[in-house]
Amino acid sequence: MHILITGSRGQLGQALHTYFGPSHQVTLWSRPQHDIAHPATAHALAALAPDVVINAAAWTNVDGAEAAPDAAFAANTLGPKYLAEGCASCGAILVQISSNEVFAGEPDHFYREYEEVGPRTVYARSKAAGERAARQILDRLFIVRTAWLYGPGGSNFPSKIVAAADKHGGLRVVADEFGNPSYTPDVAAALDQLIHTGRYGVYHLVNEGHASRYVWAAELLRLCGRGHIPLTPIPSSDWPRPAMPPAHAVLVNQSAAALGIRLRPWQDGLAEYMQTFIH
Ligand SMILES: NC(=O)c1ccc[n+]([C@@H]2O[C@H](COP(=O)([O-])OP(=O)(O)OC[C@H]3O[C@@H](n4cnc5c(N)ncnc54)[C@H](OP(=O)(O)O)[C@@H]3O)[C@@H](O)[C@H]2O)c1
Numbered sequence: 001m002h003i004l005i006t007g008s009r010g011q012l013g014q015a016l017h018t019y020f021g022p023s024h025q026v027t028l029w030s031r032p033q034h035d036i037a038h039p040a041t042a043h044a045l046a047a048l049a050p051d052v053v054i055n056a057a058a059w060t061n062v063d064g065a066e067a068a069p070d071a072a073f074a075a076n077t078l079g080p081k082y083l084a085e086g087c088a089s090c091g092a093i094l095v096q097i098s099s100n101e102v103f104a105g106e107p108d109h110f111y112r113e114y115e116e117v118g119p120r121t122v123y124a125r126s127k128a129a130g131e132r133a134a135r136q137i138l139d140r141l142f143i144v145r146t147a148w149l150y151g152p153g154g155s156n157f158p159s160k161i162v163a164a165a166d167k168h169g170g171l172r173v174v175a176d177e178f179g180n181p182s183y184t185p186d187v188a189a190a191l192d193q194l195i196h197t198g199r200y201g202v203y204h205l206v207n208e209g210h211a212s213r214y215v216w217a218a219e220l221l222r223l224c225g226r227g228h229i230p231l232t233p234i235p236s237s238d239w240p241r242p243a244m245p246p247a248h249a250v251l252v253n254q255s256a257a258a259l260g261i262r263l264r265p266w267q268d269g270l271a272e273y274m275q276t277f278i279h
Contacts, residue, residue: 004029004050004092006036006083007057011154012097015184016054018152019192029057036079045086052195054095055083058127062101063242065123076126077133084137093140093200095191100147100179100206102128105246110210113145113202113255121243131202142194143202147251148216151184152277157213158220158270162278165221165229175214175233178248180206183269193261204251207266219267223274 001024007013008028020026027050029036034044036057045053058076059065065072080096087094103111104118119125131143150156165171182205190205211219214233221229236244253262263269 001025001052002027002050004045004048004053006030006034006053006055006079010056010058010060011149011151011156012146012184012187013056014153015151015188016056016191019185019188031057036083037074039078039082041079041082042085042089045083045092046089049090050092052093052095053083053087054097054191055080056097058097059123062121062123062245065121065126066242069122069126072122072126073129076123077129080130081133081137084134084141087140088138091140093142093195094134094138095142095144095195096131096134098131098143098145099124099127100145100249100251101246102131102145103246103249105249107248109248110250110252111204112252113204120246123243124246139200141200144191144194145202145204145251146182146187147206147249148179148181149184149187150181150273152273154184157181157216158273158278161217161220162224162226165226170230170232171217172232172234172238173214173217174236174239175212176235176247177245178210178212178250180210180251181216181266181270182206182263183266183273186263186269190256190261190263194256194259197259197261199259201255203256204253205256205261205263206251206253207263207269208253209266210250211266216270220270220274223271224278
């Protein structure tokens, strides 16, 4: 199978390369040579004619998107549109990676795959529009939402918390924002299983369970021998951001689980990451 990975230098892109590289023909696209927001993407993809395209490229600066909506929509909406056009021309399957943030994140709600989206930020609106843009063009499409990604080679919540804890010796962490901490190698393995089912549609691939930022931080510090560092739980109102994230955009994996595809509990993926990559 010939797989094109876009955004190949990002966190998920790197995990996909590591996972698929040894066993498949893999083509890696990254900026600046391959900007998916450029209309020429469609023709370039059609000429390459891979079997599968996994679009891991995205504008992921959630706060920055508020001041740069054109750039966010170009990458997150026009990008998937051009990729879908290219896939339609050459018969490739598209895996469009999307986000838990497309949901409003109502307190105590757990979001299943076919519930109505309710994006609240520029980033979230651009990702939801990217789902629609791809869907309007392509049938052979997996829309895969994930959440709170971290993994080798990325600047992510665990690596930032460890660095901040070492620098400051104590941290305030938001305790009323909830999500599914998801380990990129686990997501890559689940994507492989999903692609092989041939069952197109919308999926939520996240590690099992959910946590607040505070609980996630406490667990990751414990796992790397920094459990003694004092953590103070704070409300998100004490940590204002240009784009306030949804409070409880917690995803439920119902569709993939029905096909036998489940990710391990988030604590297990986190333990592997902390033991292997953080010292
Ligand atoms: N990170 C999370 O917590 C999270 C949560 C839910 C969903 N997701 C989704 O998961 C996917 C992967 O996220 P990630 O954490 O791996 O993101 P990431 O580490 O920020 O990587 C994104 C990659 O996309 C590239 N990119 C941005 N705009 C592009 C464009 N116009 N053309 C080509 N490449 C472009 C970036 O390149 P540069 O290095 O040049 O900027 C970067 O290498 C995204 O779809 C994201 O929306 C992420």
